Every structure is written in C-alpha cells, then in structure tokens.
Amino acid sequence: MSVKITSVAKQLPKYTRNTKDIIPYLNIWLSGQDERFRRKVIKLFENAGVDRRYSIMDAEDVFTKTSFEEKNTIYSKEAIKLAEYSLIKALEKADLKPNDIDYIITVSCTGIMIPSIDAYLINNLKMKQDIVRLPVTEMGCAAGVSGIIYAKNFLRSNPNKRAAVIAVESPTATFQLDDFSMVNIVSAAIFGDGASSVILSSYENEQGPKIIDEAMYHFYDAETMMGFKLVNTGLQMILDKAVPETISEHFPKIVHPFLKQNQITIKDIDHLIFHPGGKKIVQTVEDLFGSLGKNIDDTKAVLKLYGNMSSATVLYVLERFMDKQLPKGDRGLMLSFGPGFSAQRILLEW
Structure with missing residues (x-):
C-alpha cells in the first residue's frame, strides 16, 4: 500500500517588509553600539540572501521591549489563525473537508502552547472527535519533514485514511531585544514567520507523489x-x-x-x-x-x-x-x- 502527498498549501502572516525597509529599525536598535559593529550588522542583513520576510508582528512591535508572556500571547493567537488558514487551503486543494482527516500532526518550536495548536483546529473546524493527535514541539527546522515521516508511518498501517501535517513558526517572536550577540543577529537576519499544511493519503485512488x-x-x-x-x-x-x-x-x-x-x-x-x-x-x-x-x-x-x-x-x-x-x-x-x-x-x- 502506498502513501501519497496529495496537497500542500502555505499561509503567510499579515505583516511583511523588504529587508531594506528593516535597516532603519536596525539603526535605531544599534544606536548605542560601536560604529564598526553597526556597519557589520547592516551588511550581514543585506547579504543574508533574504529579500523579504513576513511576521506575526509589525517591525515596531518586534523592536519594542516586551515580556516573554506578551510575545507568547501574540504567538499563540496568530499561530492558530495561520494553522487554520493553511489547513483550509490544503483541504480545498485536495477537495476534502475537515472531517475527512483521521490523523493530525502540528509542528512548532517558536512558542509554547498547552493545549497545542491541533486542539484548536479540531474545535474550530469541527474535525472528527476520534481524530488521532500528535503535537511535535522540539525538533526545530527538521520537524516539517519529521511530521510527514510520522504521518506516513501511521497511514502505512491504516488503509483508506488521511493525515494532515501543519507546521507553524514565528522566529520573530524569539528575537531578543537586549542581546547583541552574533547568534541573535544572524537568526534575525535569516528567519521569518510562516505556516504550511500537507495532506497525505493511503487511499489508492488519490493522486500525488x-x-x-x-x-x-x-x-x-x-x-x-x-x-x-x-x-x-x-x-x-x-x-x-x-x-x-x-x-x-x-x-x-x-x-x-x-x-x-x-x-x-x-x-x-x-x-x-x-x-x-x-x-x-x-x-x-x-x-x-x-x-x-x-x-x-x-x-x-x-x-x-x-x-x-x-x-x-x-x-x-x-x-x-x-x-x-x-x-x-x-x-x-x-x-x-x-x-x-x-x-x-x-x-x-x-
């Protein structure tokens, strides 16, 4: 029995800026730093290979000092929205309804939520009450592929079933305003926010790789x-x-x-x-x-x-x-x- 990927759909947050438009915020953030260091940081952003990024927060909010609680509250609220929108898009691509899904895996490492995102999706979309849940929280960048692997193994043992893997991340919510280390700066230069959903199937008549x-x-x-x-x-x-x-x-x-x-x-x-x-x-x-x-x-x-x-x-x-x-x-x-x-x-x- 084969397991196929039948659809994939992304969802982007509402805030977006070109990298060149973030430079003025960096200049303000770095105003107390050595001029040579400031130029190094700006150059790093300009040469990071990222022209545009999206975020759950506008740039003003990213560069405003807030508590972990405040940032995590925004993450929780926006992550649910992004996950839901991307899942709906993926279901539409596959011509499916929310209650056609038997197994749901949600993936995220950039915020903390209990219950996890999948619980909200099940309630908001009225998914099956016996749907099997698996939140994956601590595998970072590898977790999108990991989630597909877990879904594939479930479907291989269960013919005529479908799984959804939903990855939602907000690295901008992890930006440390008082941390001028190169690690914090490099991560800010290359990371952005986004969500994507994948539908997999063990139905023989459904199409996909x-x-x-x-x-x-x-x-x-x-x-x-x-x-x-x-x-x-x-x-x-x-x-x-x-x-x-x-x-x-x-x-x-x-x-x-x-x-x-x-x-x-x-x-x-x-x-x-x-x-x-x-x-x-x-x-x-x-x-x-x-x-x-x-x-x-x-x-x-x-x-x-x-x-x-x-x-x-x-x-x-x-x-x-x-x-x-x-x-x-x-x-x-x-x-x-x-x-x-x-x-x-x-x-x-x-």
Whole structure:
C-alpha cells in the first residue's frame, strides 16, 4: 500500500517588509553600539540572501521591549489563525473537508502552547472527535519533514485514511531585544514567520507523489549546535557557526547510503527539495550537488522570498514542486536539518 502527498498549501502572516525597509529599525536598535559593529550588522542583513520576510508582528512591535508572556500571547493567537488558514487551503486543494482527516500532526518550536495548536483546529473546524493527535514541539527546522515521516508511518498501517501535517513558526517572536550577540543577529537576519499544511493519503485512488522511503540521521555529540535556551525574556537562539561545515562533512553519509538502499544514486534524483537553513547552508548544498548537474533553485527562491521559517520552510519548497505538475516517474529527495543535531530524509516519486 502506498502513501501519497496529495496537497500542500502555505499561509503567510499579515505583516511583511523588504529587508531594506528593516535597516532603519536596525539603526535605531544599534544606536548605542560601536560604529564598526553597526556597519557589520547592516551588511550581514543585506547579504543574508533574504529579500523579504513576513511576521506575526509589525517591525515596531518586534523592536519594542516586551515580556516573554506578551510575545507568547501574540504567538499563540496568530499561530492558530495561520494553522487554520493553511489547513483550509490544503483541504480545498485536495477537495476534502475537515472531517475527512483521521490523523493530525502540528509542528512548532517558536512558542509554547498547552493545549497545542491541533486542539484548536479540531474545535474550530469541527474535525472528527476520534481524530488521532500528535503535537511535535522540539525538533526545530527538521520537524516539517519529521511530521510527514510520522504521518506516513501511521497511514502505512491504516488503509483508506488521511493525515494532515501543519507546521507553524514565528522566529520573530524569539528575537531578543537586549542581546547583541552574533547568534541573535544572524537568526534575525535569516528567519521569518510562516505556516504550511500537507495532506497525505493511503487511499489508492488519490493522486500525488508517493513516499518511497524515509529515514532519520543523527549526528553524535552535536546537541549544542542548534536550538533554543529558555531565558526570562523568551526563547534565546542557539546557533553554532560550524553548522554548515558539519553538514558538509556528513553529507555523503546522509545522502548516498539512503539512496543506495533504494537501488538508486544521486544521478537518479530529478528534484532536490531542501530546507534553506541560511545562505551558507544553501551554498554548501549547492557546492556539493552543482557538480552533479543538480540545482536547488527553488530552495534559494524560498529563502529569498520568505526567509527561513524553521519547520515550515521545506514545505514551501515542496509546494513549489507540487504546483509544477511534474512528469510521472520523477523522483525527489526531501531533506531538512534540525536540533539534535539531525537530518530527516524522504524519497518521493511522482
């Protein structure tokens, strides 16, 4: 029995600005800092590979000192809206109703909610009362792919069922106003907010790329490379500058054995559906695969248009491929990285 991805749909927050329009706010924020440091930060934003980003808060609110409670309250309210709108869009694309879903996975790491987002979706959309819930909260950028893997495993054991995976993230809600570290600044330069929903099905007559295989890869002794530290002012970003180099070192072990167990090589992959973690990671991936005649143009486009939206970002890349009506038999490799440190992989066939 095959499991297919039948639709993907994104939802963007209402506030948006070009990167060049954020520079005046940065200048005010950095007004007490050394001039050389200020120029370095501005240049970092301008060269981050992100032209525009979206947010659950306007720039004035992002650069206003607020408590963790105030930011998390905005996150909770807006995350529910974004999740609901993206799920409705994905259901409409698949010609389904909310009560056609049997399994719901919600993914987010940029705020704290109990009950989780899925509980609100079930109530707001009057989904099945016996729907199976799974909130995924602590896998960061990898969780969009992780959620699809969990859904696939559920559907593989349950014929004629459907699952929804909803990823909602607001990295701007984690921005630390009093933190002038390069980690806080780099994360502000590359991250944006967004949501995306994916519908999967184990009905034989429903159309979409099949999930041929999936796997996770865990890096040893790398727990401190990426994540959040819970401080009094919220979720403080942890981001080691060695992440791109570490990914590059592990890439052969992440990609080639996974493909080999499916009796194919990278030459047999038509489409690379990669999470754009940031400009350096994108360049690392491009350097590794460009010589093989592969491109990650869609990954670069998503970073440029929206920034890194943590778990939701790779789903934005996937939606671009879903909208292309690819030829039957085309293969795609989905890949994302996240705290742990880990890599999540999915092999798709159209």
